[in-house]
Amino acid sequence: MRQAKYRKILWVLLLTELILLHGLVLLRLYVLRWDYPFLWRPGLIAGIWLGVSSLLGLWQIFSYQNFRREAVRAMVPLEESWIRSACSQAAAEVECEKIPPLYRSSAVTTPLVLGFADPVMLIPDREYSFAELRMVFLHECTHVKQRDLWYKLLFTAGQCLFWFQPAVWLLKNAAYRDVEIACDQRVTEGKGESERGAYAQFLIDSLRRGRDRSQAYSAYFYNSSSIMKARLQVVTREREPGWSAGAAAFLLLTGEAVLCALLSGGQIRRDVQENAYRQEASVNLYLGYEAPEGFTETAVAAMADLEPAGADSYSDWAQQKSDAYPDTAYEDMTDTAEGPWQLRITSKARYLDSRDFAWRYLMYFEDQEQGSTYDPETGMGYNGLEVTDETLLAGDAEEYVCRVLFREIADGGEQETSGVLPEGTVIRVKGTDYRYYDWALHVKALSDHVYELVGVADTGAALEALKTAHPEEDYSFVVLADLKSEESEPAELPPVPMEELTARGDEMDGALSGPQEKSYVSSDEIQAYAYGGSLTVPVKVTCSTDQGKHWYTTVVSGDDTAVRRLFLSFPDGQQGFLFATGWRTMWQEGSLLYHTEDGGASWTRVEPETWYGTDGAHSLMTGGAFVTDQVGFVTIRSSQWPELYRTVDGGRNWSLVELPIPDTEEASWYTMAYPPEQRDGKLYLYLGMEEYSELGGTKLRFESEDLGESWSYTGMVYRR
Structure with a gap:
């Protein structure tokens, strides 16, 4: 060359x-x-x-x-x-x-x-x-x-x-x-x-x-x-x-290529071995074994026979049990597990891991071949369930009932349940559909290291049976699931330039990348977006009453140029309310209320006689919504006590709502109220510990059957 x-x-x-x-x-x-x-x-x-x-x-x-x-x-x-x-x-x-x-x-x-x-x-x-x-x-x-x-x-x-x-x-x-x-x-x-x-x-x-x-x-x-x-x-x-x-x-x-070829060969061999294992395990592990008693009164009754376990956390309890066995006990074990409903514990980290039983039981009804490939000792064949909560409900290390709240990605198709397995609740989280399950698993020890699943039930049913069997026991430590799909931006945006939809006068919380949460309404009767409130874009509402075929825009106010948040609600297709908050000074701000009676074609300002807060000034507003043309609610950011205000005359007069909060130290941490949600003829109110997690984490839940005139405490719940 x-x-x-x-x-x-x-x-x-x-x-x-x-x-x-x-x-x-x-x-x-x-x-x-x-x-x-x-x-x-x-x-x-x-x-x-x-x-x-x-x-x-x-x-x-x-x-x-x-x-x-x-x-x-x-x-x-x-x-x-x-x-x-x-x-x-x-x-x-x-x-x-x-x-x-x-x-x-x-x-x-x-x-x-x-x-x-x-x-x-x-x-x-x-x-x-x-x-x-x-x-x-x-x-x-x-x-x-x-x-x-x-x-x-x-x-x-x-x-x-x-x-x-x-x-x-x-x-x-x-x-x-x-x-x-x-x-x-x-x-x-x-x-x-x-x-x-x-x-x-x-x-x-x-x-x-x-x-x-x-x-x-x-x-x-x-x-x-x-x-x-x-x-x-x-x-x-x-x-x-x-x-x-x-x-x-x-x-x-050349030398590096040879080295990579050797490493790749090793990986290929492992892949071949794993594939061979899967093919060997494709012989249905469930054949010859009936599923444990599941979602029946018999399964629930068997759980209620166990003694309460107290409020100790499941993870601490399992750790205490695993510490009773030295590491050598796992290395020298001779116990064997038979069939899909028995699992052998091979390490401290895997002690009493109820996820394994939940996966096996779920796959029995969804995909027995996939469930058969799962080897809990090696982890092969496990596609994974995301466990949100594990709570010990009853029993001890010899026999116990554990609540498991978990989810899997929903494939979008109809769920095959064979008439036994209850359908999971499908929830959209950050653009992905998940199917949630809330089960109580009844597990019994066969030996020091082998456990067997003997029953499965709905957590709510199992908990009610335990409360009936042990009325003296306080089960308030059990956090029930209260699942709701996240509020996301509707797919059909109005014909408004994005720079107008994202304009606001107060950008101390950062610039917007799309319509503000709770600034839009999408129902069968009306679609409406509120936006603006800056020096260049006045407060506007763009509406459609024919599912987005035709839109009309109304200027609500040209004087509100320091708007932070807009909260829009339409109790019906004609009556609508718009809260505009802003003019912030430190953690204090003011707010205005506008009302429409003609589906957003025209708006008038409501002049309250009695305000929420102090003469119109208050801490940052976290939400405002009307459930009828007269009854509405406003929530204010607070670290002392929940500030929930209610009106029964279309926003002219407001009064502070007193809630029956449990007199416990834990309940005193929940001081942030969110506007009530209306479902099935009831109002549901949630209290959290921070402003930006309305649909995440644990909450105190209250219910009202008289549009918020009175409230009852229904327990601590896990929201998603």
Whole structure:
């Protein structure tokens, strides 16, 4: 391979191999699959990798911009016709169709080509002979024709991306050298000894006076001393320079490829073994075994026979039980589990893990083949259930009842339950549909390390049976599930520019990326959006009464220019209410109320006679909504006690609602009220501990059957 132009192709092929090696093999083995524990966490590895690559890339960009700015500032067009003629002759000789513009610049010390899309040629501010310039132009026009600047940029980008790989540094050095050598070979090809000698002499002169170092963003006539010597050897035909750097890179990449092949082979063997295990387990593990008593009165009655377990947390209780057995007890165990409903505990970490039983029971009705592949001792075959809560309801380590609240991703199809398994509750969370289950599992010990599932029931039914059997026991520690799909932005937005939908006068809480939560209503009768409240966008409401076919917009107020939140509610298709809050000072703000009687076509301001808060000033409002054309509620942010205000005359008078909060220390932590929700003829009110988690975590729940005139406490619930 005496011709450097062929070696240039080889270096590109090796760089491509390096990219594929890391992108398809190493990334999969070390970062995505995470099968090799001698490396740190994949997120940390990726962060360091991309962080250093970004710094190197930014440094290259800064260097280019800095050099380009200095060179352009000092350059002037060349006026000498004989210089332009020498350039034209050189371009024609090397068949370069696009002759770069010529400039003289005092900021450079050697001739060079600068720029990628539209390159220019710069020569230093010194005197050259016609013969010298001809050689310079032959060399630089060859660079332009071969697009060598892009070639060098490719290796610089590879160096920034794979900075940790020694082979890429070797490849870059070899490529940079062969770019110049290939250019010299093309220039001197077919030339006589005298011309080659003159070209060599000019290289020697450039070597003596050159100082600049070759960069990715330019093609210099002068390079580093080592490259200039290699070029001189080629021009004088003394010998072809060695390519030790490229050879070293080739050997390094070859060795790395062999290593990756061995690692991949190991991974493939593990995949084959796991697949073989799954095929072996495809023999239905459930055949010959009936499901435990589930969701029947018999299952519930068996649970109620156990003694209450108290309010100890399930995790603490399980830890106490597992600590009773030393590690050697698990290593030397001889117990065996038979069938799908028995599980053997193999470590402290897996002691009394009710998730395993829930998965096996669920798969019995949904997918027996998949359930059969699950081996709790190795974890193979387990697709996973996300457990939200585990609570010990009754019993002890010999026999116990555990409440398990868990979820799985809903596939969107109809659930196959065989008439036994109750349908889970499908809830949308951050754009994903989950199916939630709330079960009570009855588990009995067969030996020190083998447990069996003997019954399953709905948690609510099991809890009621335990309360009846043990009326003296306080079961308030059991947090029931109260599931509701998150409120999300309707798919059909009004024909309003996004900059108007996201405009508001008070942006202390951050800029909006879409319609504000609770600032829109979507029902069968009306779709409506409230927005604005800034110096540029007045408070507006855009409505549609025909499911988005036609829209109309009304300006509610042009004077409210410091709005923080908008709360919109339509009890029916005609009566609507809009709260506008803002004009914030520290944690205090004011609010206004507007009312429509014609489906949002016109709005009037409601002047209250008695306010919530103090004469219209209050802490930050967390919600405002009307459930009828007369009855509405406002909730105010508070850390002392729940501030819930109610009106029965369309917002003209407000009164503070007193709630029957349990007299316990735990209940005193719940001071944040959210506007009541209306379902099935009842109002449901929730108290939380912070403003921004209305549909997450535990809450105190209250119910009202008289539109909020009176409330009853119904317990602590888990919301999603």
